[in-house]
Amino acid sequence: MNGPRLEIHLDRIRDNAKRLFEDLNQLGISITAVTKSVIGSTRIAQSFIDAGIRSLGDSQIDNIISMKQAKLSAKMLLIRSPLLSQIESVVRYADASVNTELTIIRALSQSALKSGLCHDIILMVELGDLREGVLAVDLLPFIRQVIQLPGVKIIGIGANLACRNGVIPNEKNMQELSYLANLIEETFLIKLEIVSGGNSANLNWAKQLRQHSRINHLRLGESILLGCETLYRQPIHSLNTNAFTLITEVIESNTKPSLPRGECAQNAFGEVIVPFDQGNVYQSILGIGRQDIDFEGLVCSTEISVMAASSDHLIIYSKAPIPIGTEVAFQINYNTLLRTMISPFVSKKFL
Ligand SMILES: *Cc1c(COP(=O)(O)O)cnc(C)c1O
Numbered sequence: 001m002n003g004p005r006l007e008i009h010l011d012r013i014r015d016n017a018k019r020l021f022e023d024l025n026q027l028g029i030s031i032t033a034v035t036k037s038v039i040g041s042t043r044i045a046q047s048f049i050d051a052g053i054r055s056l057g058d059s060q061i062d063n064i065i066s067m068k069q070a071k072l073s074a075k076m077l078l079i080r081s082p083l084l085s086q087i088e089s090v091v092r093y094a095d096a097s098v099n100t101e102l103t104i105i106r107a108l109s110q111s112a113l114k115s116g117l118c119h120d121i122i123l124m125v126e127l128g129d130l131r132e133g134v135l136a137v138d139l140l141p142f143i144r145q146v147i148q149l150p151g152v153k154i155i156g157i158g159a160n161l162a163c164r165n166g167v168i169p170n171e172k173n174m175q176e177l178s179y180l181a182n183l184i185e186e187t188f189l190i191k192l193e194i195v196s197g198g199n200s201a202n203l204n205w206a207k208q209l210r211q212h213s214r215i216n217h218l219r220l221g222e223s224i225l226l227g228c229e230t231l232y233r234q235p236i237h238s239l240n241t242n243a244f245t246l247i248t249e250v251i252e253s254n255t256k257p258s259l260p261r262g263e264c265a266q267n268a269f270g271e272v273i274v275p276f277d278q279g280n281v282y283q284s285i286l287g288i289g290r291q292d293i294d295f296e297g298l299v300c301s302t303e304i305s306v307m308a309a310s311s312d313h314l315i316i317y318s319k320a321p322i323p324i325g326t327e328v329a330f331q332i333n334y335n336t337l338l339r340t341m342i343s344p345f346v347s348k349k350f351l
Contacts, residue, residue, distance in 0.1 A: 004248040004288045005347045006332075006340045010047045012240035016224045017051030019238055020203075028212035032057040032077050034199070034221030037338050039063055042070040043350050048224070049074055057219050061086050065093045077122070079219055081132065087111045096120035098158060100132050105146055112151030120155045121146075122194055125180060127159040129167040139180060140187060147188060156194025156217070157181055162201030168231060169202040178214030200230040222334050233333075246293070246330045246340060248314070250322050252285040258317075268310055283307075284322045286314040292343035297333035304328065 021031055032055040033048035035041065040063025045056055049072060056072065058064050059080035068076055078097035082090040082104055090097055091111045099105050099121045112119045123143070126133030134142050146154060159177050161169045174197055181195045197205070197215035200223035222230050227239035235241045258278040267273055269290070288309075289295075295309035300316075308315045316328070332340065340346045 003347060004246065004292065004345060005349050007245040007247060007349050007351055008044065009240070009243045009245075009351050010043060011351075012243040013044060013225060014047040014051050016227055016239045016243065017048045017053055020220060020224060021052045024206060024218065027206060027209050028216050029197075029206065030217050031055065032079070032196075032217065032219045033224055034058065034079060034219050035063060035067065036060060036079070037221055037225065037334060037341065039341050040067050041341070041348075042067055042072060044225075045070075045072055045074070061089050061093065065089065068093045077219075081124075082108065088115075091115060091117055091119050094119075096122060096155060098122045098124050098132075100124050100134050102142065102145055105152055106149060109149040109151040117151070119152050121152055122156045122158045122196060123154060125157055125159050125177065127161055127167070127173045127176060129161045129163055129165050131160055131164040133159065136176070136180060139184070143184060143188060147190070154190065154192070156192045156196060157184065158194070158196030158217070158219075159198055161198050162231060163199070166231070169198050169205045171205070174202075174205060174213065174215055181214050200224075200228075203229045203236065204231060225337065226334060230334075242331055244332055244337060244340075246288075246298070246332050246336070246346070247327050248286045248288040248330075250284045250324050250326045250328065251287045253322050253324055254283055255280050255321070256283045257281075273308075278317075281317045282319070282321045284316050284318060284328075286316060286328055287312075288314050288346070291339075292346050293339050294333070294335035297336035299331040299333070300328065 024031060031053050033053045034057045035045050036059045038044045040058050045067050054074050055077060056074045057077040057079040064076045075095040078090055078094040081100055082097050084107055087107045088111050108119050124133040126135050161167045181192050185192055194217045195215050196217040200220050202218050203223055227241035228235050258281045259275050289312035290309050291311050295306055295314055298306050303319050305317045307317055
């Protein structure tokens, strides 16, 4: 295949998924593997399933529809509140969705009734990170209204931390979630199948657990795909951090001064660059840019430094000149994974 490509090592993803699945299973925690960063790739989703995972989560209903149509043997969880304009697809294609708004749950209820279905919901609770979630003080009155609605069933509660503000999941906020789960069950005499503690940022908390707790579910994306935890972006021991490799080629190679010539204002992206004089340097340009990658999310060999990117050029310095056409390989972070997966200019090669 020609042009920049993302090499995706499915066996490494599967091994990561299996490792996390088995470790968490010992703590009574099941996994929903999150596919949003790989736009619901059925090949990657199948690797999660090969690892034993039976639940897939995505924030885009379109990704869920394509995974559903691929007849993957897993339940589909919509991990972002449904859009009012997409309620019918959500009821039809998602086995469950996370929710925080009565208006939306009422719409789910009506749509489910119309099509003779029951839609399962997980209520998200606000635990401090101030992204989605019903405030704890509002939770009981909220549920009192939801359980009167036909066509929808509350199967669990959940929380999402470390996302907007980086609030760390810990013993205290996980106990708060457990307490709320118990309170809901006692108040309404219902059983909550799922108490979903969070995302990849919960792995440090989970590692310290010595026994089963009320938290029996996590939704994991980045940790499975990139092999790192997400509070400090440290590699997780025994996971592969090299499941994705971005490869692109040199289109210009030259020795150039490191200081620009002429009076400087903003660059193409509204930034004012403070130049740094390194004398003459081996400068190469690669045929990829900000449209396809977050250039700050590229990790490469120590022979190379990533210096800058425009929408379609990536500029690197190297210790030795690099011939035109040479392929340069990078490991990528989550932001770059998101971009390359949706870039039509980067082909995806599954290995
Ligand atoms: C994206 C997302 C996840 C997965 O997060 P990772 O950090 O990739 O594990 C989990 N839950 C929700 C609600 C999300 O939006």
